[in-house]
Amino acid sequence: MLSRNSSLNLAALVFGSFKLMGKMKNEVLSFQLNTGALMPAIAMSFPGTVRETPEEIKARLRKSLEIGYRHIDTAAAYRKEHLLGEVLHEVLSSGAYKREELFITSKLHPQDTHPDGVVSALKRSLSELQLDYVDMYLIHCPLHLKEGTGIPFTEEAFLPLDLVGVWRVLEKCVELGLTKAIGVSNFGPRQLKLITSDLKIKTVPAVNQIEMHPGCLQPKLLDICRIMGTVVTASLPLGAPGLKGGSNSIIDSPIIQEIAVKHNKTVSQVALRWCLDQGAAVVTHTTSPARMAQNLDIFRWTLDKEDLEKIKLMPRFRLIDITPWCNSSTSPYRSPGEIFEEWYGNPDDEQNEPSDKM
Helix, strand or coil, rough: CCCCCCHHHHHHHHHCEEECCCCCCCCCEECCCCCCCECEEEEEECCCCCCCCHHHHHHHHHHHHHHCCEEEECCCHHHHHHHHHHHHHHHHHCCCCCHHHCEEEEEEEEEHHHCCCCHHHHHHHHHHHHHCCCCCCEECCCCEECCCCCCCHHHHEEECHHHHHHHHHHHHHHCCCCCCCEECCCCCCHHEEEEEHCCCCCCCCCEEEEEEECCCCCHHHHHHHHHHHEEEEEECCCCCCCCCCCCCCCCCCCHHHHHHHHHHHCCHHHHHHHHHCCCCCCEEECCCCHHHHHHHHCCCCCCCCCHHHHCCCCCCCCCCCCCCCCCCCCCCCCCCCCCCCCCCCCCCCCCCCCCCCC
16 A cells, blocks of 8 residues: 555656556546556446346346446445345356456445444445455445434434544555555545544545536545545436436536537436546446446547536536535534535635535
8 A cells, every 4th residue: 555645646647547457348448546556437336226126236237247347336325235246256256257357346334434333344345245355445424323324314313423543444454455445435625634634544545436527526626636646436427317316407408418419429428528537437327238338438539628618607516415414513514514615615714605606
């Protein structure tokens, strides 16, 4: 594992560069992490949907691998790791794929975001996934919640949070060989600074997975991650159309549709390519084999300056509402601005007002 200082130096050299990941039916380019490892720049997400049966979820993983996906993204909170584990065991034991050809990301459940819960939670995920290690393990969100907590959160749902302590244990998980790299998800500048400013911390997050799409960009946070040597991964890059809490604003956007026609691409390809052009990896979700293949075709072309300027004119919106994460008594955050101040405004600013402007 690289030291904190060497990670910073490496980031300046390799952030935003892509390298080929093996010979596949569809070539997938990759980001080089601050650990030196390569992470495929597009992942297939497996939270599942209310419409997918367990067998359909397993079939989707098999089809994803067949089409060319090598990065699989999941989380303990999705409660699908055991289904993925059945397929991973199947394809690895049959020799269809080698373990080193696959990149598996999972995430620490919010109920286990405390130093005493990390190792057992990761081992539990490995047991479900039927793997000896994951390639990336993320803190799912900067919260520690009581077991069984549902949305909306009550004041009683929040438990004391020790992000620095959790990060130290995650570093030990790397030493134990349980994960190759560690990162975070839904972290803003203050949370990143908190864990990286501790002198006992040896490494910075390899990844910060955040909501990002043409309607939601936080350029200051993106720059902070670049400087740190942390790769940003865009979740919900298409706006989660058709899903509960999702939006069709991206795929229905006249601007995105016009650019898609111009490049002879789909609207999904344009939105995904936009994320790459901002220097971010992407996590996508689709149940359609045709769209799976289309979404991989984002590497050998790019958007031009005119396209990017037009996209800047699109309305701004967020899908993930983090206001339930905040209260004045039991939560570590009084307001959403303490997490994503670039989006909601700086809570320390006397003129602070929640804003959807960048």
